[in-house]
Amino acid sequence: MMSDLVIYFSRSGENYFGGVLKNIEKGNTEVIAEYIQEFTGADLFKVEPATEYPADYMECIDVAKKEQQQDARPEIKETLERIADYDTIYIGFPNWWGTLPMPMFTQLEQLDFSGKTVKPFVTHEGSGFGSSQRDLKKICQGAEVKKGLSIPGANVYDAKDTVKAWVNE
Numbered sequence: 001m002m003s004d005l006v007i008y009f010s011r012s013g014e015n016y017f018g019g020v021l022k023n024i025e026k027g028n029t030e031v032i033a034e035y036i037q038e039f040t041g042a043d044l045f046k047v048e049p050a051t052e053y054p055a056d057y058m059e060c061i062d063v064a065k066k067e068q069q070q071d072a073r074p075e076i077k078e079t080l081e082r083i084a085d086y087d088t089i090y091i092g093f094p095n096w097w098g099t100l101p102m103p104m105f106t107q108l109e110q111l112d113f114s115g116k117t118v119k120p121f122v123t124h125e126g127s128g129f130g131s132s133q134r135d136l137k138k139i140c141q142g143a144e145v146k147k148g149l150s151i152p153g154a155n156v157y158d159a160k161d162t163v164k165a166w167v168n169e
């Protein structure tokens, strides 16, 4: 039977919420990924870097910026090899410097998206998707990329109804 899959990246640790630094146990994007799972029964696959990002926000910002400037493909802990058994793939991530965190490129570039339906979602601190939807369309060759869902990171716990409406679109 065909089913849904959520591929996502999310970082716990120190993060900004409306200008205030807070330490969080669960990343913002993960909260949304779990709502999607609740509404669709989707499987979850979390992309995790082999080397964890610093919990310190400012350090993390620097590491991520360098990776992006170098167009790096950081190693990931586990690689998802195939998505043939799924028809709808939700792809979720935080906006990092205007696009997806680089480990998402590492993972997504290894998958065959032809014939798939892709539904992107992002959490952010003001810049929405940035260029990530364009970048995703390049990576997910052959997929139909649907309208994305953009949620401010500080609002994820109020976004359940919004997520429900979007998954049913």
Ligand SMILES: Cc1cc2nc3c(=O)[nH]c(=O)nc-3n(C[C@H](O)[C@H](O)[C@H](O)COP(=O)(O)O)c2cc1C
Pocket: 009, 010, 011, 012, 015, 016, 026, 027, 028, 029, 030, 060, 061, 062, 064, 065, 093, 094, 095, 096, 097, 098, 099, 123, 124, 125, 126, 127, 128, 152, 153, 154
């Ligand atoms: C390295 C890094 C870069 C970020 N760059 C941006 C950015 O360019 N624009 C933006 O709106 N938010 C940016 N943010 C904020 C995150 O997108 C936002 O806090 C998101 O909800 C974090 O999701 P997570 O908890 O699932 O990792 C950045 C955060 C980090 C850690």
